[in-house]
Amino acid sequence: xxxxxxxxxxxxxxxxxxxxxxxxxxxxxxxxxxxxxxxxxxxxxxxxxxxxxxxxxxxxxxxxxxxxxxxxxxxxxxxxxxxxxxxxxxxxxxxxxxxxxxxxxxxxxxxxxxxxxxxxxxxxxxxxxxxxxxxxxxxxxxxxxxxx
Amino acid sequence: xxxxxxxxxxxxxxxxxxxxxxxxxxxxxxxxxxxxxxxxxxxxxxxxxxxxxxxxxxxxxxxxxxxxxxxxxxxxxxxxxxxxxxxxxxxxxxxxxxxxxxxxxxxxxxxxxxxxxxxxxxxxxxxxxxxxxxxxxxxxxxxxxxxxxxxxxx
Ligand SMILES: [Zn+2]
Ligand SMILES: [Zn+2]
Numbered sequence: 527x528x529x530x531x532x533x534x535x536x537x538x539x540x541x542x543x544x545x546x547x548x549x550x551x552x553x554x555x556x557x558x559x560x561x562x563x564x565x566x567x568x569x570x571x572x573x574x575x576x577x578x579x580x581x582x583x584x585x586x587x588x589x590x591x592x593x594x595x596x597x598x599x600x601x602x603x604x605x606x607x608x609x610x611x612x613x614x615x616x617x618x619x620x621x622x623x624x625x626x627x628x629x630x631x632x633x634x635x636x637x638x639x640x641x642x643x644x645x646x647x648x649x650x651x652x653x654x655x656x657x658x659x660x661x662x663x664x665x666x667x668x669x670x671x672x673x674x
Numbered sequence: 675x676x677x678x679x680x681x682x683x684x685x686x687x688x689x690x691x692x693x694x695x696x697x698x699x700x701x702x703x704x705x706x707x708x709x710x711x712x713x714x715x716x717x718x719x720x721x722x723x724x725x726x727x728x729x730x731x732x733x734x735x736x737x738x739x740x741x742x743x744x745x746x747x748x749x750x751x752x753x754x755x756x757x758x759x760x761x762x763x764x765x766x767x768x769x770x771x772x773x774x775x776x777x778x779x780x781x782x783x784x785x786x787x788x789x790x791x792x793x794x795x796x797x798x799x800x801x802x803x804x805x806x807x808x809x810x811x812x813x814x815x816x817x818x819x820x821x822x823x824x825x826x827x828x
Contacts, residue, residue, distance in 0.1 A: 578774075578776070620778070620779045621684075621742060621778045621779070622680060622683070622684055623684050623687045623688070624683075624687075645778075648743055649743055649778055652743060655777070657777040657778045657779035658777075658779045660777065
């Protein structure tokens with residue numbers, strides 16, 4: 527919560543849309559505003575999230591973003607995983623709100639919060655934080671990288 | 675619950691738990707939500723002992739098929755938009771958990787509770803200082819607004 531002023535800087539979304547975003551803001555007062563869907567992305571190619579609210583296909587990523595995402599995938603793959611063994615400490619994945627079943631593939635974050643691997647990996651590609659405690663997961667990982 | 679997408683399955687669970695244990699002053703329009711799990715209307719009552727006591731508000735939640743990875747689009751709708759320093763007269767709400775600080779561990783219930791507490795802690799009913807300009811120039815979708823939150827370091 528804050529002082530509610532708009533950031534006046536250009537954001538990634540308007541850069542992507544080019545001239546569309548100009549038309550969008552100037553026609554806003556007339557009639558129903560034209561709600562815009564994100565850019566169409568080919569269903570076949572994977573999409574990435576350089577930041578949580580930005581979705582891009584590989585072709586739309588800048589070189590810098592590609593490096594960032596490659597690093598991120600590397601980091602995520604270093605997080606411990608395992609199969610749920612029925613342990614009572616972790617029972618439910620807060621992302622899908624479904625109880626763990628014996629044999630589910632899990633991922634353990636450094637803060638000891640546990641999620642389905644498929645659920646948390648989807649989030650970590652957007653933000654390297656634990657959804658439950660907001661603890662950044664990359665700091666702990668980087669230290670373990672260096673000591674190994 | 676066959677045939678539902680992962681986001682609809684989670685919304686179905688949230689709907690069930692709100693039906694069983696609704697937080698005080700918060701009431702979901704279940705019929706509407708059941709028709710379309712991606713669009714909810716929530717009736718909210720101003721809490722007793724606050725500036726909004728006796729008032730009734732309507733909140734609209736729109737979810738994308740990326741929920742809960744994507745935050746819901748939450749706005750006040752209807753003819754009574756709370757007069758509050760973080761709520762614009764078009765219903766847009768300046769609340770960081772709705773954009774930058776969203777986490778998939780949050781839920782409809784936690785968003786409602788944040789909004790209730792934001793209303794309850796209000797000392798003086800007034801619109802944000804840039805209300806007139808914002809309402810004229812903003813995108814229809816509040817998630818497209820780049821809000822400045824006071825802890826923002828960008
Ligand atoms: Zn899960
Ligand atoms: Zn955690």
